[in-house]
Amino acid sequence: MSNNDFYIGWMPKAPGSFARHTKKVIIALLILAVTVGVLLATAQKKFSTGQFEFGRLTNITGVYFKEPVPAIKVMSGKDLLGRASYITIPLIGYGKFGAGGIILDLEKEKHLDLVKKEITLKGTLLYNDGKLLMQIDAADDPLVSVNKAAGENILPLQKELGEQTILGEIVDPKCFFGVMKPGEGKPHKDCAIRCISGGIPPVLKVINNEGEANYYLLMGAQGEKMNQAVKEFVAAPVAVKAKVVKYDDWVILYVTDKKSISPVSARQLIKPGSQTIGCIAPCLK
Template structure:
């Protein structure tokens, strides 16, 4: 370097050799920024096609049911045998809350139980992968209509048996619509808050073909076990439970928290999620 050349920031211009060097550095930095921007964007895991119809209210009519989770049973037509077919639309609350507190308020307001009554709810739809949920929020005045009498529609129940499954506990609101990604480590704290807020946990299992199955989780008595589950969300776990199908959802009855085991570990270099978790459902003691 020329002894006469000396850089000082407060001078109007940098000496020629410094300016030339910095021009090269800026070119390298620009190339680095462009490469990093493209590489990081391209290599992100693909987001799901889940939808949350934010700002758009939809009315849904069906039979409200408290069990297995607060939901509306919506008739969709008849099957090949002429039987009525239904889809179950679980309800979720505003923010990171379950729908139960809203339902309690609505029942107080109407001075009647909504269970098994034909209702029309107004709310925001969330849907993904064949499952639909409805967010109900008191500010939207969600209960449009409620019947005087109860409907006597029994669910189609099928006892599957005791199953051993590996998968991940999710909060359904984020996974089926609100957030991308709505699962895994980055979303863990949010899932904890949603499940602590009363949202019904969903167990997500994927088989080797990449097909996803979703289950509702309750304790052996059919009660919510959010408290026990909130600390093991968003990580690979294995559980043993009695599985019972109610229409289009399967409920897992977990005898005790001891039947749930963490199976995950570090996953910095996994190639596919299937390599670290989410196996096929394994029926331990089936009844069909």
């Protein structure tokens, strides 16, 4: 290096070779910073596509069922054979509470048993990933009308799928399906625990090898609530051993007790060749 290439900070002007080298370093650092920023942005988990129709009330007419969770079964159209097709809309309460207490108060007020009755409810819809739920609030006077009792053909179609062990994450469906973003994982853990503690039925979210999500309601072995038992397992990978029963368009996991739920590592979630994450028994179709 010649004397002309040597540069000391107090000199009025840097040598040309030094300036050119500095420019190259600055440009390289700028490119690196932009590249790292883009990679970090694209690597972030995408926001949920869930929607919550806040401030908008919708009337839904269908048949009310109390079990396995409070829900209204609604005719959605007809299949290719002309047979009626239905969707099941689980009901949740305002805030961090289930809908059971609101329905019970309505039954006492109207001196009616709403189970298996065709009713019209007014509430707020939330939906995501093919699932639809309705929030009802006592302040909205949600029971619009009570019609005839439903026929036997409207009763939920049940299909037993045997005992299985399935891996996934326990979420609270109200936040996950539309109210909060994110509505799952550790950032949402405290909120999910409060929602489930308040009576909102817990749901096991499962992702298969194709990246498709499946959602299973968690119940006790005899259909009792599992809300308190699952609190410590929320927002973390778990294995759930349960009797699996399909009710129309929802699947219920009947869990014997708390011991049937166990933490697993995130690495265990993906099991090559299975239809459902970590499906140890024959997988759900």
